[in-house]
Amino acid sequence: MVASSTTTLERSFIHAPGVGFLTERTLWEQGAKTWDDFLFDPRSFKTGSASRDSVVREIERSRNALVSGVHQHFRQKLRQRHAWRALDAFPDATAYLDIETNGTAEPDNITMVGLADAEGFRCFIKGENLESFRDAISRYSVIVTFFGTGFDIPVIEKHFSHIQLDQIHVDLCPLFRGLGVRGGLKKIEKQFDIQRSEETDGLTGYDAVLMWRRHLRGQSGILERLVSYNREDCVNMIPLADHALRMMRSHVKMDHGLS
Numbered sequence: 727m728v729a730s731s732t733t734t735l736e737r738s739f740i741h742a743p744g745v746g747f748l749t750e751r752t753l754w755e756q757g758a759k760t761w762d763d764f765l766f767d768p769r770s771f772k773t774g775s776a777s778r779d780s781v782v783r784e785i786e787r788s789r790n791a792l793v794s795g796v797h798q799h800f801r802q803k804l805r806q807r808h809a810w811r812a813l814d815a816f817p818d819a820t821a822y823l824d825i826e827t828n829g830t831a832e833p834d835n836i837t838m839v840g841l842a843d844a845e846g847f848r849c850f851i852k853g854e855n856l857e858s859f860r861d862a863i864s865r866y867s868v869i870v871t872f873f874g875t876g877f878d879i880p881v882i883e884k885h886f887s888h889i890q891l892d893q894i895h896v897d898l899c900p901l902f903r904g905l906g907v908r909g910g911l912k913k914i915e916k917q918f919d920i921q922r923s924e925e926t927d928g929l930t931g932y933d934a935v936l937m938w939r940r941h942l943r944g945q946s947g948i949l950e951r952l953v954s955y956n957r958e959d960c961v962n963m964i965p966l967a968d969h970a971l972r973m974m975r976s977h978v979k980m981d982h983g984l985s
Contacts, residue, residue, distance in 0.1 A: 732760050734971065735792065735815040737980055739764070741803035742784040744776030751979060761785050795819070797867035801894045806875070810901055812868055812894045813971045818844050819867035821893075822967070824959040825878045826952065829935035836885045837938045838953070842960035849953050860886050866893055870967050872911045872959075873899040898963060898970055905973050911959065911966075918969050920962050926955045 737760055739750045758764040758771050768782045784803075791799035792815060800812050813820070822842040827835040839850045839859045843866070850859040863869070871878050875897045883889060902914055912930075915922070922928075937952040975981050 733792075733815045734811050734813065734975060734980070735788075735800065736761050738808070738811045739781065739785070740808055740811070741788070741800070742776065742781040745773070745781060747978065749774040749776055754980070754982065761789050765789070795867065797894055798892050801892060804894065806895070806897070809894050809896045810971060810974050813870070813896055813967055816867035816894075819865070820844070820870060821863065821866040821868070822870045822960045822963040823863075823874065823878060824871065824956060824963075825881060826931075826934045826938065826956055827881065828938055829932070833884050836881060837934075838956055839882070840953075840956040840960040842957070842964060847957050847961060849956060851949075851953070860889055863889075863891070863893075868896060869893045870896045870898065870963055872963060872966075873897065875900070896967070898966055901970050901974070902966075905970070905977065907973075911962070914966065915962055918966065920965055922958055922962075923954065925951060926958050929955050 737754075739745050739753050739758070740747065745753075752774060753764065753771055756771050764771060764785060765782065768778060771778075773781050788799065788803070791797075795816070797812070797816060797819070800815070801809075804811060820843060824840050825836055826838045826840075828837050829835070834852075836856065837852045839856065841848050841850075841859075841862060848862065850856045850862070869879075869891070874895065876899075879891065879895065883891065899911075902908070907914060907917065909917070912922075934952060934955055937948050937955070941949045941952065
């Protein structure tokens with residue numbers, strides 16, 4: 727993630743009551759680069775039409791929530807539009823997630839779920855350990871996907887009954903689209919010079935469906951190739967998220983004037 731002694735979240739005021747982009751930028755320009763800057767002497771900063779007392783209360787609550795690891799506070803406050811601001815806030819509790827399916831609309835159509843995090847990659851496979859995913863995902867504060875809002879998350883919620891996904895969800899697909907970077911995951915990877923292995927280069931989601939079917943028919947080695955494909959879908963989102971975070975910080979002029 728973006729190297730910094732202060733997280734992107736700690737430089738964000740957009741989630742405080744009455745604070746919009748203009749007021750947030752004005753706070754930065756006044757010298758309130760971080761929550762601590764603002765809370766040191768709140769009355770020295772103008773908050774526009776927002777109530778200064780309300781902003782102070784929210785930033786105090788946010789600081790306590792971040793220290794305590796209460797990610798649910800930020801899921802509610804940031805919502806989808808500003809979820810990217812939490813990308814570097816929980817580095818040891820962020821999961822990069824991607825699923826594969828059998829190509830049907832059945833409730834049990836998930837064939838595997840991949841998770842990449844700071845420790846590495848794990849794959850939960852149908853018929854082996856897929857149900858363990860429910861417990862594994864509960865340990866994370868942030869979920870990063872590519873088009874997970876439209877596919878991965880709804881399919882997971884349909885498959886795993888009563889699953890509680892209360893994490894902050896950062897969907898890189900609409901995030902990049904808003905930055906003018908369009909295309910699917912593989913196309914965007916190439917734009918940022920992120921390479922795939924020879925084993926998986928050129929494979930698509932439909933190929934993943936076919937590989938699963940070949941696995942069920944007993945084809946040797948095909949499951950390992952499918953897992954490799956899923957792994958790269960997950961781990962390649964890590965540098966993509968870093969690019970997206972840098973671009974968004976520049977887009978909102980968060981780093982302007984920072985040393």
